Amino acid sequence: MGNTPRATRRYSARSPLVGYLLRRLGTSVLLLFGVTIVTFALANLVPGDPIAAALGEGAASNPATVEAYIKERGLDQPLPVQYANYISGLFHGDMGISLRTTQPVADDLAKAVPATVEIALLAIVVSLGVGVALGSLAAYRRGKISDQLVRVFSLIGLSIPTFWMALVSFNFFFLQLRIAPGSGRLSPALAPPPTVTGFYTVDALLAGQWVTFTDALAHLMLPVFVLSLFTIGLLTRFVRTSVLEVLDADYVRAGRAKGLSGPRLLFGYVLRGASLPILTIVGLAFGTLLSGTVLVEAVFAWPGLGSYAYNSATSLDLPGVMGVGLVVGVVYLSINFAVDLLYGVLDPRVRLA
Amino acid sequence: MRKRWLKIPAAWITPLGVIGAVIAITWVGIAFTARLWVPFDPLSQDLPRLQAPGIDTLMGTDALGRDIFSRLMTGASVTIPLALMLVLMSLVVGTLIGAIAGYFGKWVDELLMRLTDLVMAFPTVILAMVVAAALGPSLFNAVIAAFVVSWPQYARMTRSIVLGLRTQNYVMAGRLMGFSPFKTLRVDIAPNVVGPILVLASLDVGTAILLLSGLSFLGLGAQPPTAEWGSMISAAIQNFDSWWIGLFPGLAILTVVMAFNFVGDSLRDIFDPTSQVSRAGARS
Numbered sequence: 113m114g115n116t117p118r119a120t121r122r123y124s125a126r127s128p129l130v131g132y133l134l135r136r137l138g139t140s141v142l143l144l145f146g147v148t149i150v151t152f153a154l155a156n157l158v159p160g161d162p163i164a165a166a167l168g169e170g171a172a173s174n175p176a177t178v179e180a181y182i183k184e185r186g187l188d189q190p191l192p193v194q195y196a197n198y199i200s201g202l203f204h205g206d207m208g209i210s211l212r213t214t215q216p217v218a219d220d221l222a223k224a225v226p227a228t229v230e231i232a233l234l235a236i237v238v239s240l241g242v243g244v245a246l247g248s249l250a251a252y253r254r255g256k257i258s259d260q261l262v263r264v265f266s267l268i269g270l271s272i273p274t275f276w277m278a279l280v281s282f283n284f285f286f287l288q289l290r291i292a293p294g295s296g297r298l299s300p301a302l303a304p305p306p307t308v309t310g311f312y313t314v315d316a317l318l319a320g321q322w323v324t325f326t327d328a329l330a331h332l333m334l335p336v337f338v339l340s341l342f343t344i345g346l347l348t349r350f351v352r353t354s355v356l357e358v359l360d361a362d363y364v365r366a367g368r369a370k371g372l373s374g375p376r377l378l379f380g381y382v383l384r385g386a387s388l389p390i391l392t393i394v395g396l397a398f399g400t401l402l403s404g405t406v407l408v409e410a411v412f413a414w415p416g417l418g419s420y421a422y423n424s425a426t427s428l429d430l431p432g433v434m435g436v437g438l439v440v441g442v443v444y445l446s447i448n449f450a451v452d453l454l455y456g457v458l459d460p461r462v463r464l465a
Numbered sequence: 466m467r468k469r470w471l472k473i474p475a476a477w478i479t480p481l482g483v484i485g486a487v488i489a490i491t492w493v494g495i496a497f498t499a500r501l502w503v504p505f506d507p508l509s510q511d512l513p514r515l516q517a518p519g520i521d522t523l524m525g526t527d528a529l530g531r532d533i534f535s536r537l538m539t540g541a542s543v544t545i546p547l548a549l550m551l552v553l554m555s556l557v558v559g560t561l562i563g564a565i566a567g568y569f570g571k572w573v574d575e576l577l578m579r580l581t582d583l584v585m586a587f588p589t590v591i592l593a594m595v596v597a598a599a600l601g602p603s604l605f606n607a608v609i610a611a612f613v614v615s616w617p618q619y620a621r622m623t624r625s626i627v628l629g630l631r632t633q634n635y636v637m638a639g640r641l642m643g644f645s646p647f648k649t650l651r652v653d654i655a656p657n658v659v660g661p662i663l664v665l666a667s668l669d670v671g672t673a674i675l676l677l678s679g680l681s682f683l684g685l686g687a688q689p690p691t692a693e694w695g696s697m698i699s700a701a702i703q704n705f706d707s708w709w710i711g712l713f714p715g716l717a718i719l720t721v722v723m724a725f726n727f728v729g730d731s732l733r734d735i736f737d738p739t740s741q742v743s744r745a746g747a748r749s
Contacts, residue, residue, distance in 0.1 A: 146583040150592075154599040264481070267730055271723035273675055275682045276698050276715030283708050403590030407679050411702060421591075425598055426684040437595035441587045 132456045140449045147441040152198050155434045156191075207438065208431035212424060217435035220420060225439065226310025227297060228409070228416030232401045235336045239343035239397065244390070246344070247351025248378060251359060262348060269345025274404045278338045278411035285334060293330045295413035302327055335412050339404045343397045350393040351386065358385035388459050395451035402440050479734070485727025492721045496541040505532035507539040507692040515707050525709035527700060536692035537713055543693045545721065547604070548673040551611050556666050558612075559619025560658065564650050566620065567627030578624070581617035589614045589672075590679055597685040604693070607686035611676045615669065622665060626658050660736035667729035671722035678718050694718050 182188050186197050201207075207217040250262040285292035293299060297312050305315035305324050313332065316325035358364055359382065367381040402417075409418030417436055424432030505512065505522075509531065516526040524533040566577040584592065596610035627650075630636055636653045644652065678695030680686040687693030694714040701711025 143582060143586045146579075147586050150583060150587075151595065154595055260481075263730070267726045268719075268723055271671055271675075271719055271726050273678060273682075273695075273698070273715055273718045273722070275679060275695075276711065276718065279698060279701055279711045280708075280715060283705060283711075287705060399588035403588040406590060406594065407682060421594065422683060425594060428598065428602065430598060433595055433598040437587065437591055440591045444588055444591075445586055 128460075129456055133453060136449060136452045136456070140445055143445055144442065147438065147445065148199060148202065149195070151434045151438045151441070152195055154437075155430060156194065202438075207435045210424070210429055210432045210435075212427045212429040212432060217431050220432070221417065221435050221439050224415060224417045224420045227414060228402075228405050228418060229443075230311040230313065231332065231335055231339065231405060231409075231414065231416065232398065234332055235339040235343065235401055236394065236398060238336055239340045239347050239401075240394065242340070242344045243347025244351050244383065246348040248355050248383070250348070250352040251355035254356065259352075262352070266345040266348040269341045269348075272341055273407075274338060274342060275407035275411065277341060278335070278408040281334055281338055282411055292334050293327070297328060297331055297414065298324065299327050299331075335408055335414055338408055339401055342404060343401055346397050346400065347390070347393060351390055354386040354389040355382055357389075358382055361385060388455065391451055391455060391458070395448040398447045399444050402444060406436075479731050481727045482731030485724045485731065488720055488724035489728055492541055492724065493545060495538055496545040499538040499542050503532075503535035503538050505535040507531065507536040508690050515704065515710075517707075518709050524713045525707070527697070527710050528704050528707075531690075531692075533697075533709065533713055536697060537694070537717055540692045540694045540697065540714065540717065541721075543604070543687060543691060544674055544677060544718075547608055548670055548677060551608055551615065551673045551677070552666050552669050554612055555615040555669070556619055556662060559616035560623045560662055562616070563620035563623025564627050564654070564658070567624035568631060568646060568650060568654075570628075570631075574624070577620065581620050584614060584617045587614075590676065593676055593680060594683060594685060597680050597683075602685045602688060604681070604687045604691065607677055607680040610680065610685075611673060614676075615673065618669075619662060619665065622661055623658055626661065627654055630654050630657060664729055664733045664736050667725055667732055669729075670725040671729070674718060674722050674725075 186194060189197070205216075205218045207221070209215070210217050210220055213220055246262050246266070250259045253259045282292070282295070286294055298304060302324050305312060305319045305321055305328075308315050308318050312328035313325055316322075316328055364377070364381050364385070367377050372381070405414075405416060405418035406421045407418070408414075409416050410422035413419065417440065420432065421436040423429075424436065510529045512522060512526045512530045512532055514526060514530045515528055516522055518525040522532050522534065524537060526532055527536070562577055566574040587595075593607075593610040593614045596613050597607050600606035600609060630653070636649060639649050639653045677686055678693070678698075681693045681695030682699045684696070684699065687696050689696065694717055697714040698711045701707070701714075704710055
């Protein structure tokens with residue numbers, strides 16, 4: 113097998129994209145293990161008594177129960193063995209039993225994930241649309257009143273406590289004005305559409321249930337609005353900076369000299385050039401969205417990861433909290449990996465870095 | 466010319482910065498004096514319950530008959546000093562770690578930066594929530610959890626600045642003159658780090674307040690009966706009809722965070738030359 117290394121080298125030299133993707137994949141997998149080490153360490157090594165926490169006060173005072181629990185979970189084994197058990201459990205979908213729901217955490221989370229992803233995806237689309245519009249406007253009118261207004265607006269967006277905004281807007285639009293639908297994903301009168309994707313809007317469309325679709329969409333509006341405020345602030349600022357950078361570039365000047373203006377210049381030249389830094393920030397913004405759902409969903413009784421995290425946290429259900437941390441960590445890593453992939457495809461320069 | 470005690474260059478005085486500074490200073494003032502002048506004891510429960518805002522109780526009372534105005538004002542003395550302390554702690558630790566990683570490089574750098582990668586593999590609120598839940602719910606543990614998630618950004622920024630400067634000629638000259646690593650960091654490198662770190666820190670005060678009140682909202686920070694803004698908003702979920710319970714604490718958080726963000730953003734204009742150009746430059 114003397115020529116294997118050489119073949120690999122020639123292969124990766126021929127296709128830097130593949131090399132780049134493999135390197136990124138390696139980093140992501142390593143970080144994934146890092147994430148499991150963090151949740152493992154927090155669940156098992158922190159001061160306090162994880163056994164008492166897992167069993168509850170009553171059972172923990174019975175030595176026989178504690179003994180049995182320690183044997184069953186392998187807590188008398190050395191730490192590396194415990195970690196190996198933890199990892200193999202994870203691969204088998206074992207994330208422990210929730211103290212609050214008494215169900216396996218993995219089952220609970222599987223039900224909760226689609227609800228949150230539906231909100232987060234819609235929120236990122238909304239934030240990106242508004243953020244690009246406001247950011248480009250501010251960059252085009254640099255130093256003018258509209259630029260200042262956008263700046264203040266986005267700074268305020270970054271300053272709003274999302275959980276409070278959720279409460280206030282729910283109170284105002286639902287309880288006072290009665291224009292928003294109530295909490296949850298659907299009105300009580302409607303049955304959920306047959307599950308295909310887990311997104312109620314998409315599933316309702318697939319099943320041809322128009323009423324269910326509009327109702328599900330109406331229920332999405334308020335949570336998405338609240339969640340988007342922060343990310344709009346974040347994206348607006350970055351779009352402004354990256355658009356400003358390319359506005360001075362020669363190719364944009366050339367486009368302008370050719371007589372291009374308006375949307376063609378903006379979309380064909382300016383935003384195309386500015387899209388890469390914006391892409392990186394979208395990955396980051398997704399993280400803040402996932403953080404936001406934890407603080408927002410509970411207010412809207414939205415049955416997603418966020419409500420689950422809120423309920424687990426307030427009832428001190430450690431396995432539940434760790435499960436959310438692990439799942440969100442994995443989702444966040446995957447999103448950023450996808451962003452890296454896209455980046456590598458769009459910009460050949462980063463493949464060599 | 467009369468020598469002034471504090472000289473502020475005219476370019477620093479921007480509407481945004483001044484508004485932010487005034488609000489922030491007011492809140493800090495409230496934080497340190499509130500206990501002396503609030504009309505009611507923030508913990509005593511002897512007012513009528515769920516009373517709407519009026520003349521006696523400016524912001525109404527909560528479900529336990531406590532004056533919300535008094536709780537709000539004393540709440541500033543819980544959140545603001547903790548947030549400032551948290552930022553200071555993260556700044557000192559993060560900057561030191563970043564400087565060490567950037568200056569010494571090799572395995573030290575590798576080790577410390579993988580540590581920051583690990584923290585940054587989670588969205589901040591999620592990791593803070595997980596850490597706080599594992600440590601057990603208390604305000605002290607919430608600060609620890611917030612610290613765990615907030616030092617890496619200082620380390621990253623300091624490291625990248627130090628890396629860029631390490632090979633500069635003037636730094637080399639200092640080293641050839643026999644400066645020790647720590648003298649080099651202090652004399653030649655630190656002045657370049659101060660500006661960006663200061664901007665980051667002033668913006669981070671807002672983030673810290675949002676994070677701490679968010680953790681308290683989740684029940685992982687301040688415990689009852691402490692008057693803390695996040696947990697006051699959390700209590701409002703049980704009393705949806707009494708809008709005043711949740712409205713005012715949120716406005717308090719919003720104004721403080723906004724004030725520090727305004728100041729931080731204005732500082733960025735001052736310390737970041739590229740954005741200064743963008744401010745002066747008049748384009749078509």
